[in-house]
Amino acid sequence: MTHFSPTTRIAVTLLLILLCAAPTLAQSGRSSGGQGRPEDKGPKPKIARVFGSVKDADSGDALPFASVVVKSLRDSMVVDGALTLEDGTFDLREIEVGRHFVEVRFPGYETLRSEAHAFLPRNPESLTWDMGERMLQADITALGEAVVVEQASVMEMKVDRRVFHVGSDLTSRGGNTTELLENIPSVAVDIDGNITLRGSSGVQILIDGRPSGLAGGAREAFLESLPASAVERVELITNPSARFDPDGTAGILNIVLKKNKLEGISGQLQATYGTGDNHDANASLNYRSSALSLSTNLGWNDRMSFMAGETDRTQFWSDDSTSFSSVDRPGDSQRGSLSGSLRAEWRASNAWTVFAGVNANEGIRDGWDSTFTAEQWTGGALNSLNTEALRVEESQKDTRGGDAFAGFERTFGSRDHKWTADVRRSYNTQDGHTDFVDVSLVRGTTTSEVHTFNAQDTQNRRWLAQTDYERPWGEKGKIEAGLKSTWNVDNSGFDYTEADSLFLSDGIYIPVGLDTVAYSFLYDEQIHAAYFTAGHSVGMVGFQAGLRAEQAYTSARLEGEGNLQSEPFDNDYFSLYPSANLFIETDGENTWSASYSRRVNRPRGRQLNPYLDMSDPRNFRTGNPFLLPEYTNSYEVAHQWQRRKTSITSSLFFKDTRDVIRRFTEADTTTGVLLSNFQNLGRQHNEGLELALMLPLGKTGRLNWTASAYRVVNDGSRLESPFSSSGFSWSSRFFATWTLGSDWKLQANSYVRGAAVTAQGRFNGFATLNLAASRDLPGDHWQVTIQAKDVFNTRRWSYSTTTPDFTQEVWRQRESRNLYLTLQYKFGKLDERGRRGSGNRGDGGGDDFMMD
Incomplete structure (x- = not known):
């Protein structure tokens, strides 16, 4: 064959x-x-x-x-x-x-x-x-006056992306942007807020088409602080053109915030009460005249939640003994945030537009966990030994972030010929402190309690400068070129207790020579890029090709005393990132597209930190300063058929990734301690099929259903302990909405994620269902919404790990079944004279293939 x-x-x-x-x-x-x-x-x-x-x-x-x-x-x-x-x-x-x-x-x-x-x-x-x-005319349903417009079509397919209009998503009302992303097809958010796209964690998050410093080291905290009501749409770009940064091997999620495009003053107030002490509120105010636009948003949330989890582990020791442990870990957490933004845009003339803005957020995340461990041994010197132990953990974490940006747009006769430039400066700080108390529960034990702590202070600074130039190419084409430079400086300070050695006594690890350790890990990164793209159309066929060249300079080092300092680990590399798009619309109903791009996932932060973190005596962690960037070649072929309000979209995708970065866990068979670090896999393949269906449900309803199935192959042949794994996974999501009369709207959405293979085991999948209903109150200004999240309490993460030294089954669940009541008030009378807009810089959607 x-x-x-x-x-x-x-x-x-x-x-x-x-x-x-x-x-x-x-x-x-x-x-x-x-x-x-x-x-x-x-x-x-x-x-x-x-x-x-x-x-x-x-x-x-x-x-x-x-x-x-x-x-x-x-x-x-x-x-x-x-x-x-x-x-x-x-x-x-x-x-x-x-x-x-x-x-x-x-x-x-x-x-x-x-x-x-x-x-x-x-x-x-x-x-x-x-x-x-x-x-x-947009396929829309107008509510009241010209104050509110909600999209009836939740998804639309553009040349190089899929666009999800989220303004009509009742099940995200009163929530934050992380919860909003849970409803986007192909996107998954795990129990810790980590975002994956088609099963891959290499996702780049953009805000209004630009990488925000707030979405860097504290991305989860930033998205949790951003109200879902501030988001107009989410754009999913699986094969971005060379104009975009190549970061994110899975693709890009571009979160486009709401802006007022009509002249006048408008605003919105919203408050949500949730069971289990889950509350939030936000307010927005917008002003627009023929020359000036101002918009501001303020959000607050306070969430209390409980968490539960269990771990069953079988571990093989070097003296031919085997231990069986059962871990029960209940806990509570409080998460709160306050965020605000202000943006101004001045249209000085028909050719010149100047814009500037600031964003800021502050948050807390406090936790209280208790871990009960029961362990039994068979064989060897510890045969028939039974122990019980308890670890109590109390943590506090404060986060602060902000950025400021300014820029201009200069047009030359038409919107197709323009020059834009902007600069941005951002910062992030995270201060965390955790106290641990380990107690043996063995009857009659003489082992004393062990008190330890772990503190971390992380600071990130980023500077960004970018300029872009666009002009027509003939009658049916466009060329683009641009330059971009970013400078990142990360400084992470660590302060914690560490022992010279450990020994196991009555179920807890007793430290010998316990002392306080302090050191800093510094990481500097510079990336300088230039790109060029050209696109044209012939009849109903459109195409585009582009190339991006980047030079990266990176340096990582430890600063401390003795073995807590190191020479810099430098890794400078030059890379080329080509892209190509083909678009064919045959008869007004059928659209074909094909695309290719090369992407990169750069190792950063804790992945590179070489110091051995022993603050948890059962689980040691370290990074790998010799990690290489992982590169992905991504191919996709898609087709969409659309007639009136019904459409079917299908896509085949294939990703070939080299030097995949993954966390690996190994067991020390002498001490029983698990060691986790990061390594480069040899290769990973990801190939699959995705389907999306949109159709009316009678005269007043609409259904959006998406499903995907893919196969993942991991090749770890380059590791010291070679391995390989492969398997299929699938997911399905539906979003249904009905309008009853002129005042009521009902919605239901469900997500099912199938089992999937991981690098060292298997993820077992889960399913969840959300319901919501809203009603317009008399006066056309008030609206009330009630939501039921995770109706059957089935949003549970469970996975298994299998290695030669240990096997384990883990499940974790954060409080997810809640009821929410949201009251929304909208005000303002808008004038349609201002509808001509000021260009793509105002809505963040100006990077479509061959279009603004």
Whole structure:
């Protein structure tokens, strides 16, 4: 049997898809003008022309890459067609004469069908049809006055991304952005707030199209402090173009915040009461005139929750003894945050726009945990020994962060020709302290309590400067180029108790030579990049290619006394990141796309820290300063069929990752201590299929269903203890909404995550269901929402680990079944005169392929 490489398989798949699409292209191309007509009449002359522009009816903004199709009035056969340019214009020439109409489609908008027009050879004036500006209405449901607009279409497919409109997501109302992301297809958030995309943790988070310093070292804290009500949409980009930073092997989640595009003053107040002492409130205020825009947001939340967990471990010791331990770990935690933002934009003239803003957040995370361990030994010197022990843990953690940014946009005659630049400075600090008390519960023990502590102070500073230039390339293309530099400085200070050696006595580890240790780990990183992309369209086919070049300088070192200091670990490297996109819209209903990009996951922080952390006597941790970046080649082929309000989207994806960074755990068979560190795997493959279905549920409902299945292959052949693992996993999510009368709306969403293979074991999967209902109160300003989260209390994480030295089964669950009551008040009277907008810098969505 002949074996083909993954790259060859992807190339063959792309070729087959293009071949399958070719007949349709031929039918819809200009040469098919006489299709469906009797051949004995002969071809009609192609001397007609139709031109115009397509815009958003609400904002007045141009709609690039809308599908414009000329159809025969007699039989609705396709005569000609094209996609609008970046400025929303279209110009179709050499159209055959006859009676035709024009159909305009764009995802997320209602289809527009024009009046009929007769192109008659005997009337030369009729051969040129100026359609003027054609306005597309968003597929939306308006509430009250022009104060609120909610998207009825939750998902839409764009050229290089999928866009999820979250304004109508009742099950996230009153929550934070982390909880909001739990409802995005292909995205998973675990019990600790870690985000994965299609099973991979290499996700880059952008805010309004820019990497925020707040989303760096304290990303989880930042997302928990950002109210979900401040988010307009989430864009999922699995194969970003070379314009984007290559960080994040799984792709990019771009969180676009709400902005006011109408003139006047508007605002919103919202408060939520939840069972189990879970409360939050937020307020927003917006002002916009023809020259000035101001927006501000303030959010507060306070969450109390309990956590439970159990671990069953079998461990094999060097003296032929085996221990069986059962660990019960209940706990409570309090998480609170206060966040605020202010942004200003001044449109100095038609050509110049200046913007600036600040963001800040402050949070706490306190915890109280108790760990009860019962352990039994068989064989060896400890045969028949039974012990019980308790560890009590109390922790406090304070976080602070903020950033400030400023920039400008300069246009040259049109929105398609512009130069932009911005600078950003951000900071993050985290101060944490944990106290431990270990107590033996063995009857009659003489072993004393052991008191230890662990403190960490982390500071991050980031500076960023970026400039971009765009201009048209001919009539149907665009070129982009830009420069970007980032400087990161991380300083982590550690202060904790450490022993010269440990021995096990009556179930707890007794330290010998206990002392206080203090040291700092410093990490400096500079990345300088340049990129160039070029895109064009021919008929209904659009393509883009790009290349990004980056030079990285990194240095890590320890600062302390004795063995707590080291020479710098330097790792400088140069990398190229190509990207390519292909987009084909055949007939106004079918859209094909293919994409490729190269991505990187850079090791940072604790992954690189070489010092052995022994603050937990049963679990030691260390980093690896010799870690290499992991590189991913990502391929994807997608198809979308859409007719009216029904669409089906499917995509095949394949990722080939080299030097995968993973945490590995090994057991010391002499002491029983587990040691965790980070290493580079040899390789990982990830390939799968994703489906998305959107369809109406009667006249007042809508269903969005997504499912994905993928296979992961881990190759650890380059490690000292080689291993390999592979397995399939799947997930499914549905989101259903119904409108009852003019005041009530009901929603339900469910997420099921199947079992998955991990580097050293298996994740067992889980399922959850959320319900919500909202009602508009009289007066068109008030709305009340009630939610039930995790109705059946099934949001539980469980996994198994198997190594030659130990096996274990673990489950953990954080409080997730709660009821929430949210009251929302919206105010302001907006004037539609300000709807023309000020460009992509205002909404963060300006990095679409060949479009702003």
